[in-house]
Amino acid sequence: MKKIALAVSVVALLVALPASAQLNFDRYVALGDSLTAGFTSGGLVDCYQMHSYPAMLAAQAGAANFQMPLISPPGIPSVLELASLAGGVPVLVPAGDPADAFPYNATYPAPYNNLGVPGATLYNLLFTTGDINNLLAGNTDNVMHDLILRIPQVLNPQTGQPMDFTALVQAIALDPTFVTLWIGQNDVLGAVTSATAMEGVTMTPVDVFATLYPQAVGALVQMTSADIVLFTVPDVTMAPFVHTIPPFLNIPALGGVVPIMGSNGPLTSDCLVTLLASSKLAQGYGVPVPGYPPLPEDFNLATGEPGYVLRPEEVAAIQERVAAYNAIIVQTADAFGLPVFDANAVLADLINHGIDLGGVHLDGSYLTGGLVSYDAIHPQQLGYAVFTKYLVDFLNDTYGAGIAPVDLTEILFDNPCYPLGSAYGVAPESVQFSPEAAEGFLDLFMPTLPQVLPREQEAASATD
Amino acid sequence: MRKYLATAAVLLVVPSLSFGAGFALFETGTRSFAMAGAFVAVADDPSAMFWNPAGLAFQDDKGTQVMMGAILIAPQQTFYGEPPYPGEGYSTEQKDQIFFPPHFQFVTPLGERTTFGFAVQIPFGLGTYWDDDHAGRFISKRVDLMAYDLTPNLAFDLTDNLALGVGVDYRISTISLTRNVPLVDPFSQQVVDVAQTHIYTDGVGNDGWGWHAGLLAKLGKGVSFGLTYRSSITVDYEGYADFFQFSTGNPELDAIVAQTIPFGETISGTTQIEFPDFWIAGLAWTGERVIISAEWGRMGWSSFQELALTFTDYPEFNESIPENYHDADQYRLGFEYRASQSLALQLGTLYDETPQPQANMTPLLGDAARTSVTCGLSWIKGNFRLDLGYEHLMMKDRSTEGTSVSGYDGRYESSAELAGASMTFTF
Numbered sequence: 001m002k003k004i005a006l007a008v009s010v011v012a013l014l015v016a017l018p019a020s021a022q023l024n025f026d027r028y029v030a031l032g033d034s035l036t037a038g039f040t041s042g043g044l045v046d047c048y049q050m051h052s053y054p055a056m057l058a059a060q061a062g063a064a065n066f067q068m069p070l071i072s073p074p075g076i077p078s079v080l081e082l083a084s085l086a087g088g089v090p091v092l093v094p095a096g097d098p099a100d101a102f103p104y105n106a107t108y109p110a111p112y113n114n115l116g117v118p119g120a121t122l123y124n125l126l127f128t129t130g131d132i133n134n135l136l137a138g139n140t141d142n143v144m145h146d147l148i149l150r151i152p153q154v155l156n157p158q159t160g161q162p163m164d165f166t167a168l169v170q171a172i173a174l175d176p177t178f179v180t181l182w183i184g185q186n187d188v189l190g191a192v193t194s195a196t197a198m199e200g201v202t203m204t205p206v207d208v209f210a211t212l213y214p215q216a217v218g219a220l221v222q223m224t225s226a227d228i229v230l231f232t233v234p235d236v237t238m239a240p241f242v243h244t245i246p247p248f249l250n251i252p253a254l255g256g257v258v259p260i261m262g263s264n265g266p267l268t269s270d271c272l273v274t275l276l277a278s279s280k281l282a283q284g285y286g287v288p289v290p291g292y293p294p295l296p297e298d299f300n301l302a303t304g305e306p307g308y309v310l311r312p313e314e315v316a317a318i319q320e321r322v323a324a325y326n327a328i329i330v331q332t333a334d335a336f337g338l339p340v341f342d343a344n345a346v347l348a349d350l351i352n353h354g355i356d357l358g359g360v361h362l363d364g365s366y367l368t369g370g371l372v373s374y375d376a377i378h379p380q381q382l383g384y385a386v387f388t389k390y391l392v393d394f395l396n397d398t399y400g401a402g403i404a405p406v407d408l409t410e411i412l413f414d415n416p417c418y419p420l421g422s423a424y425g426v427a428p429e430s431v432q433f434s435p436e437a438a439e440g441f442l443d444l445f446m447p448t449l450p451q452v453l454p455r456e457q458e459a460a461s462a463t464d
Numbered sequence: 465m466r467k468y469l470a471t472a473a474v475l476l477v478v479p480s481l482s483f484g485a486g487f488a489l490f491e492t493g494t495r496s497f498a499m500a501g502a503f504v505a506v507a508d509d510p511s512a513m514f515w516n517p518a519g520l521a522f523q524d525d526k527g528t529q530v531m532m533g534a535i536l537i538a539p540q541q542t543f544y545g546e547p548p549y550p551g552e553g554y555s556t557e558q559k560d561q562i563f564f565p566p567h568f569q570f571v572t573p574l575g576e577r578t579t580f581g582f583a584v585q586i587p588f589g590l591g592t593y594w595d596d597d598h599a600g601r602f603i604s605k606r607v608d609l610m611a612y613d614l615t616p617n618l619a620f621d622l623t624d625n626l627a628l629g630v631g632v633d634y635r636i637s638t639i640s641l642t643r644n645v646p647l648v649d650p651f652s653q654q655v656v657d658v659a660q661t662h663i664y665t666d667g668v669g670n671d672g673w674g675w676h677a678g679l680l681a682k683l684g685k686g687v688s689f690g691l692t693y694r695s696s697i698t699v700d701y702e703g704y705a706d707f708f709q710f711s712t713g714n715p716e717l718d719a720i721v722a723q724t725i726p727f728g729e730t731i732s733g734t735t736q737i738e739f740p741d742f743w744i745a746g747l748a749w750t751g752e753r754v755i756i757s758a759e760w761g762r763m764g765w766s767s768f769q770e771l772a773l774t775f776t777d778y779p780e781f782n783e784s785i786p787e788n789y790h791d792a793d794q795y796r797l798g799f800e801y802r803a804s805q806s807l808a809l810q811l812g813t814l815y816d817e818t819p820q821p822q823a824n825m826t827p828l829l830g831d832a833a834r835t836s837v838t839c840g841l842s843w844i845k846g847n848f849r850l851d852l853g854y855e856h857l858m859m860k861d862r863s864t865e866g867t868s869v870s871g872y873d874g875r876y877e878s879s880a881e882l883a884g885a886s887m888t889f890t891f
Binding site (some may be wrong): 014373386407408418 | 545
């Protein structure tokens with residue numbers, strides 16, 4: 001809380017704009033994580049960043065200056081592409097060497113308008129800083145925060161004392177006229193990517209979320225004059241990441257369809273298998289025959305290897321956690337009188353039912369659905385554009401904002417990043433991530449224990 | 465891939481239904497056409513077989529009549545895109561087309577109080593035809609539908625002032641539809657055209673039966689009342705689909721598409737269309753030189769709530785889609801002035817509601833309420849009569865306003881010019 005208090009002085013130097021009945025996009029700041037950053041197909045790259053929902057919203061609203069941490073191809077991490085279709089098995093690999101990627105807007109002399117940090121949790125939003133020099137020195141322990149936040153500390157102009165330049169403080173320092181806040185996905189996403197619902201490790205405890213979320217929103221409300229919109233957290237169990245590979249194998253020698261053998265026994269039809277399991281299954285894991293290793297179901301704390309199976313009770317626990325977060329978000333919004341954009345409902349409808357555009361049906365199907373990118377968790381450019389359409393509709397309905405409706409025509413027929421990637425498969429249930437692709441993906445979205453602190457540790461940290 | 469094909473196949477059949485009132489034709493005789501179809505209480509020429517078959521009973525003094533002719537229809541439609549697709553700034557026009565639904569009627573007395581009539585008429589038909597590369601090509605590039613009715617009738621003059629007419633309708637229908645098949649290219653993650661599909665019927669066996677009945681009463685002092693009911697007709701279709709592959713420029717993708725779509729094969733499917741029933745009621749006043757007629761009609765499009773399509777050999781293509789049509793009313797007013805024994809002049813106007821929900825307007829049909837003004841003349845010499853007529857049809861500009869169920873939003877501006885000619889021979 002001390003850090004937040006310090007930020008007040010930064011903001012105090014700036015002249016607050018009067019509240020407006022309509023939205024003012026002069027200084028629009030988007031806070032969030034990978035979904036806000038425009039993360040697509042396992043990487044952060046300029047051609048997709050420019051189609052992130054904040055960038056598209058800013059363009060539709062006519063924002064004059066919307067700065068982003070643009071990264072040249074092939075992106076950081078490199079976006080995925082298909083290396084092979086041999087045998088009808090699509091294999092995804094990085095499109096290039098991420099060392100070739102360059103953050104060419106890194107010298108922009110102010111915080112970015114898009115402060116979405118891939119992998120960021122609610123805790124990170126409040127307390128984590130980044131240092132571009134750390135990255136330039138070759139350290140990759142905090143890549144995304146280093147790339148996007150860049151400066152770890154600034155001097156409080158009133159006290160002369162250094163203060164942490166977190167994403168939240170950077171947003172406040174911009175004296176925003178409009179803020180969107182979409183945070184919380186990574187407080188539970190690790191339970192899906194690691195296929196392990198573990199309190200305090202892959203899922204932020206509800207009481208921690210209940211403490212931190214109002215603090216973040218309260219800081220924005222009290223220290224800015226911005227209109228603020230809060231987003232709900234999507235049900236991460238909807239992702240094609242766990243809906244593409246079925247919990248069974250078709251092995252004619254065993255009589256046809258047989259359940260995958262997991263480390264806790266045969267999988268039932270309501271088990272969810274992660275996309276990363278494809279490589280394991282190709283190696284013979286899960287074949288229900290003696291001599292074949294079972295498919296690991298849970299996160300291995302010793303080796304860091306993820307699990308690959310979500311049992312129904314784990315799915316329920318994750319969904320309950322998302323519901324608890326969203327209840328907190330709604331309660332917080334009510335307390336501060338802020339509108340809530342129900343991103344969870346929008347994404348659920350898009351993934352499950354899809355949208356038709358001129359006779360073209362788009363939905364959440366992996367590889368051919370058109371909305372979800374190759375990492376099976378994040379949208380691709382079309383998905384972000386459709387999401388932005390709903391966001392614009394919401395803002396126009398809520399504020400009478402008069403934002404120009406999103407035109408999806410060009411992006412429907414023209415992927416701005418193609419042919420950055422080269423080819424993708426058509427047998428999604430058998431897709432394979434190369435070890436490099438899987439590793440890059442896991443580095444970003446696997447849980448890291450320090451990101452989730454129990455309340456007492458958080459409190460201690462905040463008063464450092 | 466197959467879901468796109470299934471959708472394509474279904475939509476290719478839908479347009480015949482989607483035209484609603486806009487696809488219904490009332491041009492079964494030029495004189496009644498020139499009076500805006502306000503003919504249910506007049507019914508004094510062979511086109512009575514469509515408007516009110518009871519009117520045949522009061523024509524027995526004319527002997528045997530043969531009427532034939534056609535109404536030329538030249539529709540125009542421009543589409544202006546709206547977001548999210550195909551967006552502001554996009555516009556396209558339908559290609560020029562002229563349709564000429566013909567009509568043929570034969571009427572002959574069978575006795576003092578009974579008259580027989582037989583008609584060939586086209587109560588439904590039209591088409592839309594857009595550029596090959598237009599933004600709605602995945603919904604429809606071209607559609608043609610025709611419904612031919614063969615209708616024998618019997619009319620009885622129950623009294624000197626009251627007549628009843630009944631008839632049977634045997635309907636044969638054909639459909640032809642062409643559209644492109646889209647695919648989200650898994651290589652580029654953008655939409656590409658991978659094929660064109662043509663779905664069609666051959667007309668043989670695609671038929672159905674219906675009936676109609678009318679009542680015409682002369683109430684005195686030149687006033688008459690007419691009432692007609694035409695039943696709905698259900699046509700069972702057996703259709704076919706052919707596919708033509710487009711190269712995407714990616715041989716690998718083309719090979720995958722070729723494995724998924726049955727190119728070089730004609731697949732069969734079935735569907736069913738229930739054409740709407742039709743109530744008409746009206747009053748007319750006939751003076752020495754003048755006829756004034758007014759009527760109301762209602763087409764029962766509310767029966768068209770969804771359409772199911774079945775592919776016998778490709779059950780994964782089966783699909784049912786909602787249409788949600790509603791009944792549509794129409795109001796007609798007609799006038800005729802007999803200038804001399806050999807010349808008569810007609811005028812008329814009508815207002816016709818659309819049964820099509822705003823959200824269901826597509827390139828197959830962007831329908832709207834319409835207003836028409838009509839005029840015509842009849843030239844009579846001996847046993848021959850020539851009718852000429854003209855209609856200017858104005859359709860209300862109508863936008864989907866972002867509600868399009870097929871995601872094709874925009875505004876349709878439409879109009880049509882119609883001109884007809886009929887010849888009647890009396891023996």
